[in-house]
Amino acid sequence: MSLxxxxxxxxxxxxxxIGGSMxxxxxxxxxxxxxxxxxxxxxxxxxxxxxxxDLLLGSGLSNHIITSWFxxxxxxxxxxxxxxxxxxxxxxxxxxxxxxxxxxxxAGAMGVPxxxxxxxxxSDVLASRPEARVIDCPFTGEKxxxxxxxxPDVAIIHVHSCDPYGNARIEGLQFMxxxxxxxxxxxxLTTERIISNDQxxxxxxxxxxxxxxxxGVVEVPFGSAPHECYGIYEPMMNHLDSYVRKVNSxxxxxxxxxxDEHIYxxxxxxxxxxxxxxxxxxxxxxxxxxxxxx
Amino acid sequence: MTxxxxxxxxxxxxxxxxxxxxxGQVVFAGIGIPLxxxxxxxxxxxxxLTILFExxxxxxxxxxxxLPPSTNDQRGAKRSNMVLGSSEVLLLLQRGYVDIxxxxxxxxxxxGNLNSSLINGAGDKPAxxxxxxxxxxxxxxxxxxxxAMKHEKRRFVEHVDFVTSPGWLRGxxxxxxxxxxxxxxxxxxxxxxxxxxxxxxxxxKVIALNPGVSPSQVQENTGFELLFDSxxxxxxxxxxxxxxILRELDPHGVLTS
Numbered sequence: 085m086s087l088x089x090x091x092x093x094x095x096x097x098x099x100x101x102i103g104g105s106m107x108x109x110x111x112x113x114x115x116x117x118x119x120x121x122x123x124x125x126x127x128x129x130x131x132x133x134x135x136x137x138d139l140l141l142g143s144g145l146s147n148h149i150i151t152s153w154f155x156x157x158x159x160x161x162x163x164x165x166x167x168x169x170x171x172x173x174x175x176x177x178x179x180x181x182x183x184x185x186x187x188x189x190x191a192g193a194m195g196v197p198x199x200x201x202x203x204x205x206x207s208d209v210l211a212s213r214p215e216a217r218v219i220d221c222p223f224t225g226e227k228x229x230x231x232x233x234x235x236p237d238v239a240i241i242h243v244h245s246c247d248p249y250g251n252a253r254i255e256g257l258q259f260m261x262x263x264x265x266x267x268x269x270x271x272x273l274t275t276e277r278i279i280s281n282d283q284x285x286x287x288x289x290x291x292x293x294x295x296x297x298x299x300g301v302v303e304v305p306f307g308s309a310p311h312e313c314y315g316i317y318e319p320m321m322n323h324l325d326s327y328v329r330k331v332n333s334x335x336x337x338x339x340x341x342x343x344d345e346h347i348y349x350x351x352x353x354x355x356x357x358x359x360x361x362x363x364x365x366x367x368x369x370x371x372x373x374x375x376x377x378x
Numbered sequence: 379m380t381x382x383x384x385x386x387x388x389x390x391x392x393x394x395x396x397x398x399x400x401x402g403q404v405v406f407a408g409i410g411i412p413l414x415x416x417x418x419x420x421x422x423x424x425x426x427l428t429i430l431f432e433x434x435x436x437x438x439x440x441x442x443x444x445l446p447p448s449t450n451d452q453r454g455a456k457r458s459n460m461v462l463g464s465s466e467v468l469l470l471l472q473r474g475y476v477d478i479x480x481x482x483x484x485x486x487x488x489x490g491n492l493n494s495s496l497i498n499g500a501g502d503k504p505a506x507x508x509x510x511x512x513x514x515x516x517x518x519x520x521x522x523x524x525x526a527m528k529h530e531k532r533r534f535v536e537h538v539d540f541v542t543s544p545g546w547l548r549g550x551x552x553x554x555x556x557x558x559x560x561x562x563x564x565x566x567x568x569x570x571x572x573x574x575x576x577x578x579x580x581x582x583k584v585i586a587l588n589p590g591v592s593p594s595q596v597q598e599n600t601g602f603e604l605l606f607d608s609x610x611x612x613x614x615x616x617x618x619x620x621x622x623i624l625r626e627l628d629p630h631g632v633l634t635s
Contacts, residue, residue, distance in 0.1 A: 105433060105464060106450035131464055132450060132512055153512035158409045158448050159632075162508060170507045177507065179495060181515035182432055183472070186465030202472055203519035206556025208541040209495070209511055218557065227557030257434045257455055259464045314452045321447070375456045 087117035087353065090272045090300045094238050096123055100146075101189065101234070101268050102130040103241030104308070105259040107157055107319045110136050111242040113307040113353050114274050119143040120347060129234055131185050131260050134311070135324060138165035138331060142339035143347070147175045150234070152182040157319075160328045168335040181209055184216070184231050186260050191233035192267025198230040205229055239268030242308050243293070244316070245277040250298025251284045251291050256314025256375075258292060265293045272300040274307040276316055306357055306365065317372035323360045385616050387569045388634045389624055390588070391526040392418055393616040394567035395480065398524050403477040404428045406470075406517050409449050411526040412480035413440065414624065414633050421623045428459075430476065432513035434467045436460040442626045445633060449513075468513060471520040474560065479521030481514055483566075485538050486525060488582045488602040490545025490563025490575055492518060493538035511542050518543030522564040529568035529599050536602040546580035553580070571596045572613060576605055586611045 091114070094100060104110045115136050118126075128140055129150040134157050140146035142165055154177055155163040169175035180188070187199035198217075204210040205218065205227060217230045241261050246252035252273055254261060265271050271293070278301065284291055307313075310320035310327075330338040350356040357365055385393075388411055395415035399405055401424040407416040413431075417440035420427045429438040433450035437459030440446070446454035455461050470476055485493040494514055499505040517523065523545070527533060545563035547553045553562055562580070566573040572586040583605035584596055589612055597604055616624075628634050 106448045108433070108448075108451050151510070153510045155509035162506075166509075167507050171504060177510075179510040181511050181519075182513040183465065183468040183516040186463075186468060190465060202558065203516040205519065205544075205558050206541070206547050206553060207515055207519070207544045209515050226559070229557070256452055257450065257461050257464075259434065259450070262463065263465065312451055314455070318452065319447060372452065375452055 085300050085302055087113060087302055087304065088121065090114065090302050091117045091121040091123065093270060093272060093300055094118060094123055094126070097125045098237040099127040099129065101236035101239040101264045102128055102136070103239065103259070103261040103264055104311070105131040107134050107311040108257060108259070109242045109313055110134070110308050110311040111240040111274050112136060112309060112311055113304040114240045114242070114272060115139060115145070116347055116353065116356065119145050119343070129185065129236060131182060135327060138163055138339065139347070141165060141169040141175045142331070143343055148178070149175065150178045150180065150185070152180055152185050156328050157324065160332070164332040164335045165339055178213070179209055180213060180231070186263065187231050188234035189260050189263040189267045191231070192235040193263040196233065198232050200228045200230055202229065234267060236264070236268045238270045238272060239264045240272050240274070241265060241293070242274045242313065244275070244313065245279045246273055246275045246301055247279055247281045247284045247295070248301060249281065249295035250293065250301050251281070251295045252293040252298070253290045254292045262292055265297055270299045271297050272302070273298055274302045274304045276305055276307065276313060278303045304353055307353070309357060309365065310360055312368070312372060315372060315375050317365070317368040320360055320364045320368045322364050385621055386634055387528060389621060390569050390616060391567055392624055392634065393620045394572060394613065395524060395526040396422060396620070398565050398567065399424050399427060399478065402426045404430065404475060405478045405480055406430045406476045406521060407449070408481040408514065408517065410482045410633055412482060413446065413449065414627060415526060416480060417627050418620065418623050422620060430467055430470065432464060432468060434462040434464050436462065436467065440627060443629050445628055468516050471516055476521050478564070479517035479523045479561070481517060481523065481525055481543065483525045483527040483533070484508065485533050485535060486527065486566065487535050487538045489547060489549050489580055490523070490525070490566065490582060491538050491541045491547065492525065492543040492545065493540045495542040496540040498539040514543040518545065519558055519561070521561045523561065524565045524567070525563070526567050529570045531599050531601050534600040534602065546575060549580040550578070570599060581605055583607060584610065586613050588613050589615050
């Protein structure tokens with residue numbers, strides 16, 4: 085299916101789990117399309133949130149982010165877009181520890197209402213999360229934290245390859261994507277390549293997500309740009325640098341201009357890649373593929 | 379007289395942090411100075427140091443000149459022993475496989491609690507939302523924690539505005555009472571001194587001074603009353619070997635300038 089078709093599987097206000105982490109395997113093309121398709125007020129959850137989180141808030145695609153960390157990336161300090169929306173109350177940022185996000189997706193994937201865990205006890209991260217509960221363990225009597233299952237309406241995940249049915253391969257770091265896929269009620273995959281079911285069956289140990297939880301597959305080469313996809317491309321840092329300069333100097337106007345120029349104006353995802361530029365994309369690909377060199 | 383090597387504050391922090399690591403340990407490192415310090419230790423005195431990253435990497439080998447931009451990317455994973463899911467690697471902390479956690483800090487208090495979530499407003503100054511925990515809370519909740527940070531009075535405060543990553547909470551046995559059964563703030567290294575924590579009160583304590591720094595200078599740059607060990611050794615300045623390794627790892631000064 086096309087990105088437009090996939091976007092039609094998501095309706096305003098739904099909860100959407102986002103695959104990848106930080107600047108890795110972000111389903112950027114899907115987010116780009118959801119903004120273009122005019123979706124609003126999604127509740128978005130992700131392990132760690134970076135520049136895509138700015139776009140979620142700045143476009144109105146989301147007004148509620150559930151995550152463990154939210155800025156543009158490590159090297160740029162604090163996102164002024166995140167600050168502008170969260171500090172003014174226009175958007176909600178629910179902060180959990182990184183493991184707590186993982187255990188919430190895991191509980192969702194396991195079909196149980198919660199998972200027990202130890203981190204967050206004693207901290208203000210816990211004090212600000214009334215959804216979590218501290219209990220005395222019925223077996224040992226020790227204090228333990230219970231975090232509630234997170235079952236997003238839809239998960240959007242970018243993968244290296246999958247067959248037309250959705251049997252998917254993820255290379256390198258899988259982050260929380262397998263739990264997320266199993267936890268969500270629907271799964272949309274964007275993939276660098278669509279491969280045949282014969283290919284999948286030649287190496288079934290490489291399949292990380294089974295087809296029966298997948299509802300849509302879209303082939304989108306460079307679908308995580310300007311973020312990375314393990315072994316294929318690294319982050320496109322010049323583009324991200326200029327993006328951050330633009331939005332951090334003016335979180336409203338700078339964001340509007342980025343959305344106009346890079347999200348709404350391009351005719352297609354490939355046209356967006358054109359705006360990032362051939363040199364930047366190929367440089368990222370050369371660095372990305374270098375993990376296979378030695 | 380031998381001319382002392384010039385070095386940046388961040389290089390100093392990386393060297394002091396690296397020296398706190400021991401060969402054979404398993405260290406869970408955050409991005410920035412901790413990653414660099416762990417990589418330095420691995421190439422200096424800890425060849426059998428196992429470095430973990432929250433992105434899922436076990437046994438990282440940082441490539442000189444190609445520092446990872448985060449702990450969740452392919453550079454951090456390249457040539458490691460194993461990649462796991464993020465939850466799986468964080469669960470290694472909970473199971474007790476990790477000897478040391480190592481993080482940077484924006485704001486710390488006298489019990490070693492760290493804040494990376496929220497700076498309260500005061501007067502006409504509005505509150506500031508910071509990026510948040512990431513794996514910081516998980517690491518601090520479950521390991522003996524080393525923190526490397528710049529020493530400024532506004533960063534060393536009596537009480538942090540928000541406990542993102544727990545140290546000894548309110549001192550004495552409050553960490554244990556909260557349900558955290560293991561770990562706790564172990565060391566803080568700054569450009570002025572090296573700190574531990576009193577074993578009873580759990581208050582921050584100066585245990586070594588950096589060359590040319592006086593106890594009063596450390597106190598003046600700290601927003602709470604410090605304890606001082608009765609015997610205060612002077613740390614060795616970064617050696618030429620340590621600085622050479624650091625500059626091979628980070629030739630463009632991405633993390634060390």
